[in-house]
Amino acid sequence: MKSTSWIELSKSALQNNIDFIKNELNNLEAFYSVVKGNAYGHGIREFCFLLYDLGVKNFSVFNAEEAYELVNVLRKKDISVMIMGSVTEDQMEWVILNEVSFFVFNWERLKNAISIAKRNNKKARIHLEFETGMNRTGFPLKELPQLYSFLKNDAPHLEVVGICSHLAGAESIGNYKRIQKQMRMFKKLHSITSSWSIDSIQYHLCCSAALLRYPKSMYDTARIGILQYGFFPSKETFVHYTTKKKVIKNPLARVLSWKTKVMDIKRVKTGEFIGYGTSFLANQPTKVAIIPVGYAEGFARNLSNAGKVIIREKRFNVIGMVNMNMMAVNVTASEDIVIGDEVVLIGSQGKQEIKVGAFGDYSKLINYELLTRLPKNIERIIVE
Numbered sequence: 001m002k003s004t005s006w007i008e009l010s011k012s013a014l015q016n017n018i019d020f021i022k023n024e025l026n027n028l029e030a031f032y033s034v035v036k037g038n039a040y041g042h043g044i045r046e047f048c049f050l051l052y053d054l055g056v057k058n059f060s061v062f063n064a065e066e067a068y069e070l071v072n073v074l075r076k077k078d079i080s081v082m083i084m085g086s087v088t089e090d091q092m093e094w095v096i097l098n099e100v101s102f103f104v105f106n107w108e109r110l111k112n113a114i115s116i117a118k119r120n121n122k123k124a125r126i127h128l129e130f131e132t133g134m135n136r137t138g139f140p141l142k143e144l145p146q147l148y149s150f151l152k153n154d155a156p157h158l159e160v161v162g163i164c165s166h167l168a169g170a171e172s173i174g175n176y177k178r179i180q181k182q183m184r185m186f187k188k189l190h191s192i193t194s195s196w197s198i199d200s201i202q203y204h205l206c207c208s209a210a211l212l213r214y215p216k217s218m219y220d221t222a223r224i225g226i227l228q229y230g231f232f233p234s235k236e237t238f239v240h241y242t243t244k245k246k247v248i249k250n251p252l253a254r255v256l257s258w259k260t261k262v263m264d265i266k267r268v269k270t271g272e273f274i275g276y277g278t279s280f281l282a283n284q285p286t287k288v289a290i291i292p293v294g295y296a297e298g299f300a301r302n303l304s305n306a307g308k309v310i311i312r313e314k315r316f317n318v319i320g321m322v323n324m325n326m327m328a329v330n331v332t333a334s335e336d337i338v339i340g341d342e343v344v345l346i347g348s349q350g351k352q353e354i355k356v357g358a359f360g361d362y363s364k365l366i367n368y369e370l371l372t373r374l375p376k377n378i379e380r381i382i383v384e
């Protein structure tokens, strides 16, 4: 059965963004496409099919469940999947058997990986993650000598494919000093571990914001998320980029649109309240369109009396409270709107556009959070 709203993913927009990323990476071939959080709410299955069609082969997820979904949905032999976060002990066997690589940031995980690899007569493909100043996950640099002797002894069961770290907020200039310090530390890490002479190891530190602001954070590969979807990591990075490149037009294209249809039309008399409580009073005869989307579908409740939608190429206001599965829109200005008309919640129609950013401003959520709140069960449709 179909959901009450649907999400469209634009293939040409994605192509545009991938070209942009490749260009910024100086055409360095492989980057890890970050598709955690259900591909930032876009829908991991559909989004990864699209990516694969566009030649992307390296994917990066947060946990083993997401890796499992990717491996089983794409069923392609030539992809590589990397887990940056959670792998429980009971998931690790599947991960190792399927040659999915994963971050190792403590001794418990390292020892587990070795014993499970041994038992299965396989090599665990690991990325050693180091602490450079984010203070989240990662081995401290002072454990390098100990790690080195450990790795040498257990080499038959390990394949160190990467050495990495993560920057603590490269999208904000306020973090400049901290990021610089992290980059110096990573450089040191690089020079020490280079002498370990491990074949074909990849160093990676760079994310979307760092790609645009700290080109020196680029080593062998990068982990790129938000840019693919057509968003700058922050307003600051957008201003920085457009100023530096002397461009005005946004070089990225939004991949996602979110749409639904008018479910009902109601005429309300002057002096009546609309919806729950008293938050909206009709001070003239009002034509209301009822939309079958609410906060359960990811339309933030604080867009009550504040959000906008597009119908028949015109913008209209959300009136009253956003309910769990419905909301009301004031369409008094348009006599011709009828039940079944398409409603754009995010995206464009004619000359009108509702940006995720604007949407985010109303609801005080950043793009990342807003996108990942889009429920998994909304149908995703691929469009040109």
Ligand SMILES: *Cc1c(COP(=O)(O)O)cnc(C)c1O
Binding pocket: 034, 036, 084, 166, 206, 207, 208, 209, 223, 224, 225, 226, 227, 233
């Ligand atoms: C999410 C994530 C990224 C990608 O970040 P973007 O800002 O979306 O490019 C890279 N590395 C790690 C470790 C992450 O968790």
